Structure formats: structure tokens, C-alpha cells
Amino acid sequence: MRAHTDITGTVPGAAIDLGDVPSPEAAGWLDRMLLIREFESAAGPLAQAGAIPGGMHSAIGHEAVAVGVGSVLRPDDVAAAPHRSHHVALAKGMDPALMMAELFGKRTGSSAGRGGHMHLADFGAGFFGSNGIVGAGVGLALGAALAQSYRGEPRISAGFFGDGGANTGRVWEFVNLAAAWHLPLLVVCENNGYAVETRIRDAMAGESIAARAAGFGLPAVQVDGQDVAAVHRAAAQGAVLARSGGGPTFIEALTYRHLGHDIGERGQYRTADEVSWWERHRDPVQRLRAALVARGDLDDDGYEQAAGRARARVAEAVSAAEAAPLPDPATVTGGVTATELRIRTGS
Ligand SMILES: Cc1ncc(C[n+]2csc(CCOP(=O)(O)OP(=O)(O)O)c2C)c(N)n1
Ligand SMILES: [Mg+2]
Known part of the structure; x- marks a missing residue:
């Protein structure tokens, strides 16, 4: 297992091995990753310009983790994420127009415009939400996995969190309970090497996050998170185990x-060279593109068409969100909770 201290610039494997993944499936991965890339490429500048209110955490670079795990989840399975969540939601099948409208705070959004970037949810798509509490996405997925197990359903859940979350107690409470109760859960750590501006190597003891997880007695693997096929293989193994009552699996995906x-940070804690190395050598979208080209499944035209389709879908989502109405203040208690809130009046 590779030590977590090696994350920066040393993720293994330049070429992606698609193995026997059928061509239409791999092409579907590319489409989904391009949708995430184009969505984030549009949303970021809109947030910076103020058209989308509030802050935003972009998932550009993390696409292969979400799509690799999402590739083994069925529509009625569940996924939950932390603050950085757009990629997980889109990989789970959330409609980009529903999400974009929510980012804009519009009435047509997934939470009627009252959740925004960090409170996305689409229960119909099995996306149980993003939230601002580091590590808490795993707990949401754990709850769903408990319900699935209790009801004897053949469904599974996936909870995403970051390397920063691996230094919080709640994450390990979730992992412990999932392992003790053999719950159908994939615990997915997106180790991007940083928690805000703190480098993992400066703040984390032990060999790796996966090694930490192994102490709880569940299968724990570390994968190249910039290789969608590698993530898919690890997730597929975990999903088979979870669906057959074998309990949870922990996946540490090395990403960037x-x-x-x-969006808008000053970024003085890492060098431009480091960022550009990852962009040039480990861009998950370009690596999948290269693997498809090497197989004879894709050429430049095909790639541009796929990117164009994703761009058009996102542009449509942006136009619809811009044109949509804001929520009606008279319904301020609606669309957020299942039951209307009772405002205390003091009487
Ligand atoms: C419980 C809690 N503590 C602190 C914060 C402030 N905070 C927001 S994001 C973040 C770092 C998260 O890093 P990581 O888990 O690695 O996720 P990444 O942002 O790298 O995707 C922190 C400390 C928070 N939101 N919640
Ligand atoms: Mg991180």
C-alpha cells in the first residue's frame, strides 16, 4: 500500500487499463465525466461572478472517483456526499438542470431554491445529499444502508468524504458501526492531498487512510482515483460483497x-507546477479518452462531439436556471423539510 504522504505527484499508473469493460459502458463513463467537467466549468465562473450566490467547492479533477463508484450503483441505491458533491450527485443520476436551478437559488431547484450548493439532494435519483459537516456524508449513507439492511432490500449505499474527514472521529464511528452490523455500504474517501490549505502529510499519522480503515476489520483498498476503471473495479467488488450480505468496503481513492x-481562493499553499503536473499527467477525463482512443473506440471527432453534448446540456441547464423564478417568500417553510416548520412565537 502506498503511504498517504506520497499523494503529491506520485499516484501510480499513467495508462488506464479498461480490461474487458464493454465499449458502450466505457463510453458512458466518458459522457458522465464530461457532464461533470462541463457542469463545474460553467458553475465556477457563475459563482465567482455572483450569479450563483454563496461559495462553491468545485470537483474538477475528482470525476473518476464519482463515476467509478457510480458505475456500480443502481438507480434505487443511495449516495451521499460532503461539501464537494456536484460530481457525486451527477454520477448518481441527478438532473443537471435541477441542480443548476438549486445553485441559482431558484424555485425550480431540487430544494425549491432554499438549499443551494451545500444542501443539494435528489431523493428520486438516490442522492441523499451534500452537507457542510466534514465527514457527515458517510453518516447519511450509513443510515440509508441500515434501512436497506433492516428491510432486507437488495440495495446498497455509498458515502463519500475527504482526507480531512479521515481526521475526524465521526467518520470512524460510522465505519465501525457499518463493519459491526455488516451494512451494505461503500465508504469512499476522496484523498486529494489537502484539507482546505493543510497538506495531509502535515496532519495525518499512520501509513495510509485505507490502512487505518483496515483496523476495523473490513476490506480496505487504496486505488488510483484518476483512473475510472480502477475505481470501478474496486467499487464493483465492494458492491458484490455488500449486495450479498457481506458488509461494507472501504475505498481510498487518490485524487486531486x-x-x-x-471558488475564488488565493491558493498560496501549493505551487502552480504541482497543479499543472496533475492537469497534464493525471487528468481523469483525458486518461479515459486516451484509453478509449488506444482501444479504437474513440477519435478526436467523437471526443469533441461527446464534450459538445455535455456542454449543450449544461448550457440548457444554465439558461433554464437564469429564467426560473425565485422562491415565493410566503412559502418560506416549504420545500426544505418533510413537514412544515412551526415558528415559535413565544406564546
Ligand atoms: C465538522 C467540520 N469541521 C470543520 C469544517 C470546516 N471545513 C470545511 S471543508 C474542510 C476541509 C475538508 O477537507 P477534506 O475532507 O479533505 O475535503 P476536500 O475539501 O479536500 O474535498 C474543513 C476543515 C467543517 N465544514 N465541518
Ligand atoms: Mg481533501
């Missing part, structure tokens, strides 16, 4: 965010 912790 191309942009800052949040």
Missing part, C-alpha cells in the same frame, strides 16, 4: 482537485 478548495 484542479481548482482551489473553494
